Amino acid sequence: MKSGRRISVFCGSSAGRDPAFSALGRAFGEALAARGHGLVYGGAKIGVMGAVADGALAGGAEVIGVLPHFLAGKEIAHAGLSELHLVDTMHERKAKMVELSDAFVALPGGFGTLDELFEVLTWAQLGLHGKPCAILDYAGFFAGIEAFVERAASDGFLRPEHRGLLLFGTRADDVLDAIERYVAPVVEKLVSPEQL
Numbered sequence: 001m002k003s004g005r006r007i008s009v010f011c012g013s014s015a016g017r018d019p020a021f022s023a024l025g026r027a028f029g030e031a032l033a034a035r036g037h038g039l040v041y042g043g044a045k046i047g048v049m050g051a052v053a054d055g056a057l058a059g060g061a062e063v064i065g066v067l068p069h070f071l072a073g074k075e076i077a078h079a080g081l082s083e084l085h086l087v088d089t090m091h092e093r094k095a096k097m098v099e100l101s102d103a104f105v106a107l108p109g110g111f112g113t114l115d116e117l118f119e120v121l122t123w124a125q126l127g128l129h130g131k132p133c134a135i136l137d138y139a140g141f142f143a144g145i146e147a148f149v150e151r152a153a154s155d156g157f158l159r160p161e162h163r164g165l166l167l168f169g170t171r172a173d174d175v176l177d178a179i180e181r182y183v184a185p186v187v188e189k190l191v192s193p194e195q196l
């Protein structure tokens with residue numbers, strides 16, 4: 001991946017109990033900005049989401065938010081973004097984020113974060129895109145997901161060639177290095193986009 005691309009970040013609409021989660025979000029936003037990348041995210045000013053946007057904006061990055069109308073009150077749109085796309089549904093939000101982005105990174109969050117990460121991973125698995133998907137695993141937060149991947153692979157639910165579709169890193173720079181040098185594995189195209 002060349003520099004100056006757009007990275008989608010999926011992360012909590014909550015801040016979590018430990019201020020370190022928001023600090024991690026802000027530092028990740030700053031780190032991607034420092035490398036000349038842009039940010040695509042859910043458009044809110046709250047939680048870890050808001051912290052990532054603030055870090056990226058402070059670093060001078062282009063920041064694009066994608067927020068459904070019905071969440072604009074609840075998740076509170078960030079007022080300082082380069083662009084804010086208001087969409088009608090959650091499905092449209094994810095599709096728009098995928099269309100706008102060259103890579104996807106999950107930071108600590110809840111169900112929404114996992115939903116978004118696993119949807120883009122399943123699209124990669126189906127051969128619908130070849131964009132890198134990564135987890136920034138702060139303080140073992142995602143150790144359960146890493147264990148699940150191992151288990152699913154050893155029990156035959158995850159093909160060996162699909163395991164490498166999910167990258168893990170413990171520092172922002174490790175994750176950014178991994179996505180910048182990522183070469184998509186050859187994945188058998190299981191469906192065409194029209195079939196989804």
Ligand code: AMP
Nearest residue numbers: 011012013014042090109110111112113
């Ligand atoms: P959470 O990790 O649960 O705090 O959610 C993080 C983000 O994911 C928030 O912007 C949520 O609105 C969003 N989200 C939650 N559920 C879904 C879903 N089913 N599809 C897409 N985005 C979702």
